[in-house]
Amino acid sequence: MATKQGDMMGGLAKGLRVIEAFTSDTPRLSIAEAAAITGLDRATTRRCLLTLAEHGYCAYDGKFFTVTPRVLRLGTACLATMPLPRIVQPWLDRLSEEIGQSTSVAILDGSEIVYVARAAQRKVMSIALMPGSRLPAYCTSMGRVMLAALADSEARTHLESGPLLPRTSQTLTQVDAIMAELGEIRSQGFAAVDQEVEQGLRSIAVPVRNARGMVVAALNTGLAASLAPMEEIIRTYLPPLRSVSLELRTVLS
Amino acid sequence: MATKQGDMMGGLAKGLRVIEAFTSDTPRLSIAEAAAITGLDRATTRRCLLTLAEHGYCAYDGKFFTVTPRVLRLGTACLATMPLPRIVQPWLDRLSEEIGQSTSVAILDGSEIVYVARAAQRKVMSIALMPGSRLPAYCTSMGRVMLAALADSEARTHLESGPLLPRTSQTLTQVDAIMAELGEIRSQGFAAVDQEVEQGLRSIAVPVRNARGMVVAALNTGLAASLAPMEEIIRTYLPPLRSVSLELRTVLS
């Protein structure tokens, strides 16, 4: 019953691959370039792009295609349908004000975390994070908290699905080392990451559970490593994070 | 040459319509519901949804479909390819700090504005705005600034493309009245909107031009109406907004 041949639409799947071919590294694509990235035939890629252009998702200057803000509608359809951002934002704002640091909530999508809400205070990371932004799960505090909530086999699958790049000199890049860390996180109930995502950034995260106790997201805060040692960060910020997580548990269905 | 029959992919266009059927009002859809919204045949809708599910864009519990965070990738493909957010964010942060108010940058997409960057200070609006959020152009300061940059006929087309709802008692809802306001904005170089989007919110916006002088976005700030009369807002905040807009002009290609 699953994946029946006649129930699939090849054209749709191909078109979505073409949309995803547009990244910050390749914001403008010719037909041949898009074909090379997606692995589709040039003729097919061309038809996809022309269709996307016809419906306003792409702009075409006769040579290059670029995606238009219209495609944002596709993505925000998701954020819009997700009650989580709207629910957590007030808590995030209050928490951020209380502790004087940026706070974020993210969910897990495969081996990546996706920011769904954020209350920014100061800029500590070089990258600008906003709802929809993605970071790999293996090296982020929120990612590890959510991976730790999965079965070992499932977490391992996600860790093995992509390259574990050493983003800094301290990044754990061995699956077994990260699996061991997940065990630690599971028993202590939070994740602490010391400059593994970015040099000079320390962060801690706690799981966010719904009323049934399932981990549905992660809540974190991060600050410049120069401001405090990890131990002090945990002592200072873990209690308020846990407190907000507990409150959220009662309001999340 | 444009819109040639054989160069279009019906399946892709239909699938995108199905994705857009998911909104905050209708976050969970059965096959028949999605078919009703999109106007597609039930069989076709089913094939679209199954394809989306197969590729991880939808989740299916046997009865209802929901979009997954995976579709955010489609939308953020756009934000990621857009250099604008990354470029303006530092300016926005500094401006926001300097004037002590929230600032935003948005672009125009048809008759709507789309937030692409934002530096939040205090919460004045009831709705949470973030990159990707949309508001109608006709009643927002940024929307009017960008409509004013278009040819009259084009601006009018956009104004007439959707209903001009009175969001507050002060919202302009007549096309001619808004067109007159656009003329005013064009000559004075900024837009001031007094509680037309939301009761108790005043905002002003200036155009953001690229090096060639084309209006590519709008920059605004807004604050609670109780804090200052419009005149004072203009006197206090217009100069710093203009200053940032001028600086941006030199860095935007």
Place this chain on the structure above:
DNA sequence: GATATTTGTTGCAATATCGCACGAAACGGA
């Protein structure tokens, strides 16, 4: 609890798409 309505699924003929192959056009390097 029986009937009417809606919904999910499938068969099938009409129709559209796929990807290969080919010619034309654009590009790049000497």
Place this chain on the structure above:
DNA sequence: TCCGTTTCGTGCGATATTGCAACAAATATC
């Protein structure tokens, strides 16, 4: 400018998709 290379656009047979119609299962209505 010339030639080699790449890219674009298109014709076509093989193949996949479309939407109608029909039916069974699930809901809704009385």
